[in-house]
Every structure is written in C-alpha cells, then in structure tokens.
Amino acid sequence: MEQAQRRRGAELEAVLLDAAWDELMETGYTRLTMEAVAARAHTGKQVLYRRWRNRAELVVAAMRHRTGSIVGNVPDTGSLRADVLAVLQRMADRFETLGPEVVHGLLAEAPDLDPEVYTRMAGVMATIVKRAAERGEIPTADVPDRVLTAATNLLRHEMLFAGEPVAPSTLTSLVDDVFLPLVSGTRERSE
C-alpha cells in the first residue's frame, strides 16, 4: 500500500505547513501554487482551503510554524548598543532566509498581517531603552515612539528596497549614526 494511513489533525497540519515552507524556499512566493503544495503533501487542494483561505494565509502560517514567534526574548547584554545590534541582526537574519521576493509578495497580498509584528517591535525597543536608562547609559527612557522604532524601521526599509543582502556595516551605521545619537543626545522635548 502506497499510503499507509490517512493523516489527521495536528499531524496533517504539520505536513501541510512543512510542504508549504519547502515550496516557498524552492520556488519563491509568486510562483508558489496551492496545487504544488497539495501535491507535495500528497493530498488535495480542499484540505488546504479548509484551513486557510488563500495563499497568503497559508504562507504566513507556514512561516510561523517554521520559525516561531518573531519577538521572543528581548536581548539583554548589559549594553544598549549591543542590545540594539542584536535586535537588528535578528531581523536581518530572518529576512535573509526569506529573501526579498517573499517579503514583497506578502506585503502585496497580505498587507494587514505584517503591521502586527511591526508594532510589537516598538515594545522590544522600549524595554531595551528602559534598561539602558536604568543603568544610566542614557539620560532618559522618555523617548518618542518615532525614535524608538527608527532603527528597526530604517532597517526594514533597507531590506525592502536594497536589492542586496544587508551589509554588517549597515547595522552598525544604523545604531551609531542614527539610533544612539537620538536617544543619548540631551534632548528637551519641546511641547
């Protein structure tokens, strides 16, 4: 017998998500088709459509299944600079495995899904800055959101537009030329 037995529940779901992920890595996002994923998982399209309404949802689910929550633990190295660099490095690594094509595709077809991550990133940065202020590294933790998210947003922008993988110097430049000056400068917030 070819097919020993039918898969069900969580077991089946894992197979489907793995198939989607493999297909994503091999063919990219735009050329990923539901039929190819179904075929790779040795099942029918209906099994996919029963769980996810479209390609975008399936792919997002596959990404989550593969790499887990994106904003897991907040780095805490004891140095503000190192903490921020660690966050940026993590973003860059993640982007590296996906590639620009996948991100562009997802942004176009599932624009409502990414903002979530993008918002939560502010929380991570807030924690890092708060710790740095408590250590006395910077004058205050009272930093505008705009500044908190500046480095991560600029990195995201860079990854979306630059055709090439992110250079290590980009990360240090973001921290040293933009982020640190902004949070460490003695700034009175004008009312």
Next chain:
Amino acid sequence: MEQAQRRRGAELEAVLLDAAWDELMETGYTRLTMEAVAARAHTGKQVLYRRWRNRAELVVAAMRHRTGSIVGNVPDTGSLRADVLAVLQRMADRFETLGPEVVHGLLAEAPDLDPEVYTRMAGVMATIVKRAAERGEIPTADVPDRVLTAATNLLRHEMLFAGEPVAPSTLTSLVDDVFLPLVSGTRERSE
C-alpha cells in the same frame, strides 16, 4: 464609421498610457489586466505587448507619463525645517494619489525600478542640507548618507506599512523628532 482612422506613433502611445492610468485609478494594480487596458484604448493586446513586456512596465510608463519626473526642483524656502517638510509632503501627496495597493504591487512585480528614485532622493536632501549649513542653520553639511535619507526613508516605510493615509503630524514628527536632532546636534564623527 466608428473608428475614423488608425492612431499611430506618439499619439497612439499617449492613448495607451492614459488608458493604463485610468484603469490603474479605477481598479488598482493587482486587478488591472492587459485586456482591460487594451479594450479601454479600443485596440488589441498585441499593441501593448509590442511596447511593454508586461504589466509592471506598462504601469510604470503610465505613471511617468502622467506625473513626470519625481525629483524635480528642490524646495528652497530659506528654512531647513520647511524645506524638509516640503519634500516629505510631496512624497506623501504622490503616495496619496497612488494608494498603498499600487505601491505594494509594483514593489512586488518591479522591484528594480523604485531604487532609482530612492537613491536620487539622497541628492535632494544633500542639497537642502548644504544650503542650511551655508545659512548657518546647522553646524555642518558633513552628514552621513544614513542621516540624510533617514526622514524620507522612514516616511516611505510608514507609507508602506501603515494602512492609513499619512497624518500631517507624522511629517512634523519625522522632522522634529528625528531629522533635525540628527543634523543639528553637535556631533563629532567618530572615525
């Protein structure tokens, strides 16, 4: 007679690009089809494919035809803050007429076309900063590229990710919380 005479050359091209633009405004990017554009221009698809290889090229051409060069004249109001705000405002306006769906779609299907604009923006900002330094508004015009492009890149990021039209307060926040502190802070560039 329905069709008085055949269009040719530049005349025909203009009709095609106008049709593409109208279609873009009405149905958006992803739902824009070559057949619809051809039909609207009262011609066949081959006429389109003879000039542009695909949807992305056609749409980009239509945008250029409609709105001309993107980085035209550099604002020169006499105030650094007002100059930068003017640049950001112009970006926001342009984005407003297109809408996020079009930009996302283009980014996904024609990722090589936008970097051009994105690079030239640095030149505009460099000019503005240079003038401000000559007026004595800021200590030096020797500002890293990273800083020069920070405001425009952050705005672009915002437009891509925020689901909503850009609030006026976003522009002022970018200038007052990020850009001006970066260029006006007395910074020694550490070697």
Next chain:
DNA sequence: ATCCGTAAGAGACGCATCGTCTCTAAGGAG
C-alpha cells in the same frame, strides 16, 4: 464491537488572465 458523521484524498470543473499567434486592412514611405 458496530455505526455513523466528519473530513481526507483525489480530481473535475468553470472562470479569469496571461502571453502568443494569426489575420485583415490602413496609411505612410518610396
């Protein structure tokens, strides 16, 4: 242990659109 309902596995279906190909005839170049 048996029954039954849910859902897996498989594929056909209609639809939309792509990009190519074909055909006729218009109209500018010579």
Next chain:
DNA sequence: CTCCTTAGAGACGATGCGTCTCTTACGGAT
C-alpha cells in the same frame, strides 16, 4: 501606385484559482 509596417481584433493553449463532487478511512459515540 505599390509595398511594408503595424493597428485593430480576436482566437488560442496554458496556467492557476477557488469550488464542487465523490469515495472511503477513521475515530468517537453507543
């Protein structure tokens, strides 16, 4: 006036979507 390019129109095969249908495995309820 003739010829050659190409506009205008539509047919075509291929692809993939999302839905529907059908059979049958399996696991929970009795």
